[in-house]
Amino acid sequence: MSVTPLQALPVDQLRQRSSTKWRTYPEDVLPLFVAETDFPLAPAITQRLERAVELGDTGYTPPDPGIRSAFVAFARRRFGWDVEPRRVRSTCDVMMGVTEIVRAIIEPGDRVVVTPPVYPPFYDCVPEAGGVVERVPLTHVDGRWELDLAGIEAALADGARVVLLCNPHNPTGTTHAQESLAALAEIAERHGARVVSDEIHAPLTHAPAEFTPFLAASDAAARVGFAVTSASKAFNLAGLKCALMVTASDATTAVVDALPDEVEWRTGLFGALAGVAAFDPASDAWLDALLATLDHNRRLLADLLAAHVPGARYEIPDAGYLAWVDLSELGWGANPAVKILRDAKVALHFGPKFGAEGAGHVRINIGCAPEVLTEAVQRIGTLLAR
Known part of the structure; x- marks a missing residue:
């Protein structure tokens, strides 16, 4: 059609x-x-925000504004990804979520792998979280950008503690293959490391390419990974401030649940309301x-x-x-x-x-x-x- x-x-x-x-x-x-x-x-977003303004609905974001269940349904519908609502927590924006998760899983001075060329704030959020950036550039073979898995393994073997993944990748627009993500997860687990995946561009994957959520790439990925995402890129909502931190195991969920309450309080009410409308089938x-x-x-x-x-x-x-x-x-x-x-x-x-x-x-x-x-x-x- x-x-x-x-x-x-x-x-x-x-x-x-x-x-x-x-x-x-x-x-x-x-x-x-x-x-x-x-x-x-999207009309559903405009209608929801207009109604909020009419009501003067500009107060604090409630404990459950509906964004978790809306995202769970969206992920299943658009990606075939089953997410448990209890493993979803909101915050202000994706880079804030990434920063707070990295801060929680490293010790000051630990090295964090990034894969350039990559979204510039990656270079800022790592030191903000107390880490040190370790660069492992993407490889470029036959017109395809790919993770340098051997280079990442060498960095982790040498003591790096986290891989900061961009999936899909910004700026190259690469959707990392399921096999590559599963291999990354195995490498991370072998070295006792974690993977934090920025998946903000996922809804904008063009056929025939397919988006593989990192947490769904393998059982190991579910154990070692954190995903941070938002409706803001696909639906142009960056100024409204709402992102989601997603996990898939008890150990990683405990990390996110233990983040300070203020991390979730930073969620914007209009961001949550707009996100619910964006993730709705109506959009x-x-x-x-x-x-x-x-x-x-x-x-x-x-x-x-x-x-x-x-x-x-x-x-x-x-x-x-x-x-x-x-x-x-x-x-x-x-x-x-x-x-x-x-x-x-x-x-x-x-x-x-x-x-x-x-x-x-x-x-x-x-x-x-x-x-x-x-x-x-x-x-x-x-x-x-x-």
Whole structure:
């Protein structure tokens, strides 16, 4: 059955927003950097928030705002993943959840493995939790990004205590294979380590790729793993502040249950209300329409780069709306987004912020109208002719 793509809002309307994407740069800049999308909210979310405002329902978040059961149903429906509600606890956002879990399972000074190029806050949350970052870059073989399992095992054998996983991976858009995740779990268990998996982009996995929740990858993964996720990326709810910490064993659940009450108190009420509406079956059609739009855009970007920015290297991502593009051959330096912002008036995310492996790269947000994406790449292409 065909799905009608979701239509982005007009740019003049988007410029009335007060969020980071639309308030960081002047109006002559097209913003395709931070992870916000340009679409209207799912109707069920709008209706729920409008009702809350009508009621003045702006108080403290209750002990059970419904987000646990809503996520459990969503995970079963969309991923075929059975989650026990008692093993789900909320907090403010994914990186706060990651930080608090890491803080709880390491001793100060312990090393935590990250897999660059990777989401820049990973480099900040580890020291905030008292750990030290240990870099084990992804490998790139035959056009696929993969975990360096041998490198991770060496790090754990040498004393690292935690692997901070990005699944699906940001910025490459890679969905890690079940076999790779199961192998990672076995390695971690063999060395008495834990895995904390950021799974915020999971709802945006594009067919035929499949998302495998880390905790469902194997029995060992259930024993050693923690997952942290949210509706915020798929449904554009980052400002409302609600994330979920998920476990699958008694030992890991005890860790999350023992976190200070304040960790859960940080959950935003509007975030919880919006998350319940996002995870409801009523929002599935909206999510499917979004996926249709993003699928078109991820392929459109390949065509646009080939036509206007020859020399750019880009592999269509498995998931998400963030495209990782190598512009090294253009000779625009280690951080080509600086030149692109200055001379083409297009704001992209700075590649080096994702680690040394990001030199010469940019990350492009394709969660916009095809016309906006087209104009952005055409502007970048004019730099080659100057």
